[in-house]
Amino acid sequence: PHILILGAPGAGKGTQSDRIVSEFGVEHVTTGDALRANKEMDISHLDLEYDTPGEYMDQGELVPDAVVNEIVEKALSEADGYVLDGYPRNLEQAETLSEMTDLDAVLYLDVDEDVLVDRLTGRRVCEECGATYHVDFNPPEEEGVCDKCGGELYQREDDTEETARERIRVYEENTAPVVEFYDDEGRLVRIDGEQTPDEVWVDVKGAIESNA
Ligand code: AP5
Numbered sequence: 001p002h003i004l005i006l007g008a009p010g011a012g013k014g015t016q017s018d019r020i021v022s023e024f025g026v027e028h029v030t031t032g033d034a035l036r037a038n039k040e041m042d043i044s045h046l047d048l049e050y051d052t053p054g055e056y057m058d059q060g061e062l063v064p065d066a067v068v069n070e071i072v073e074k075a076l077s078e079a080d081g082y083v084l085d086g087y088p089r090n091l092e093q094a095e096t097l098s099e100m101t102d103l104d105a106v107l108y109l110d111v112d113e114d115v116l117v118d119r120l121t122g123r124r125v126c127e128e129c130g131a132t133y134h135v136d137f138n139p140p141e142e143e144g145v146c147d148k149c150g151g152e153l154y155q156r157e158d159d160t161e162e163t164a165r166e167r168i169r170v171y172e173e174n175t176a177p178v179v180e181f182y183d184d185e186g187r188l189v190r191i192d193g194e195q196t197p198d199e200v201w202v203d204v205k206g207a208i209e210s211n212a
């Protein structure tokens, strides 16, 4: 299936996408991870405000569409089924996406802003396998060590309180209209993202099974 997962920063898109990958055997296409792996990429030939994606990301701003659209187009063309996470983030990207592919299910994880900040500032990520933890809500068995692979856990550079709040602001301004766009098309499945990860998963899995 072709699955799109929408939600604010910290809503749980990555957490649920990992489960979708295991259950449905699709690929996880995530612009955030793709850009983090290419933070130092030279984009100076595009003549934009900054010369690397990382300079936008560390301030919580969106990386320009020209850079992101290309990454997504390539990843989707190579994937059989996918869960797309982190894209589209503005209406222009949503229109570009509809020219690239068809979607079977559009899921939206609904979470309140004050919950988002707590989730982002407490998040820890495995540097080896990318598994995501939270110091309070989903702690690893041994502090700082990944349960799955023994890798070291780190905090993302954009997970400081200040940058987290800026990312949420950028989301409200640019990405909330994307949620409306799919809602107006009548295809948005709204899921209560403030439940526990297991409870959210029950809803996510059910929505995919009945739509895809
Ligand atoms: P990106 O990596 O996409 O970040 P994001 O959208 O801010 O999303 P997050 O990864 O922060 O949150 P998530 O929803 O995946 O939450 P998670 O599951 O980890 O983008 C980063 C940057 O890249 C952007 O700021 C931008 O600069 C650039 N970028 C990316 N895509 C772009 C695009 N298309 N165009 C332009 N620029 C782009 O969960 C968060 C925490 O909560 C974790 O600690 C987790 O353990 C915990 N948690 C999860 N679910 C629950 C639950 N149900 N209950 C309690 N805790 C939970």
Ligand code: ZN
Binding pocket: 126, 127, 128, 129, 130, 131, 146, 147, 148, 149, 150, 151
């Ligand atoms: Zn790991």
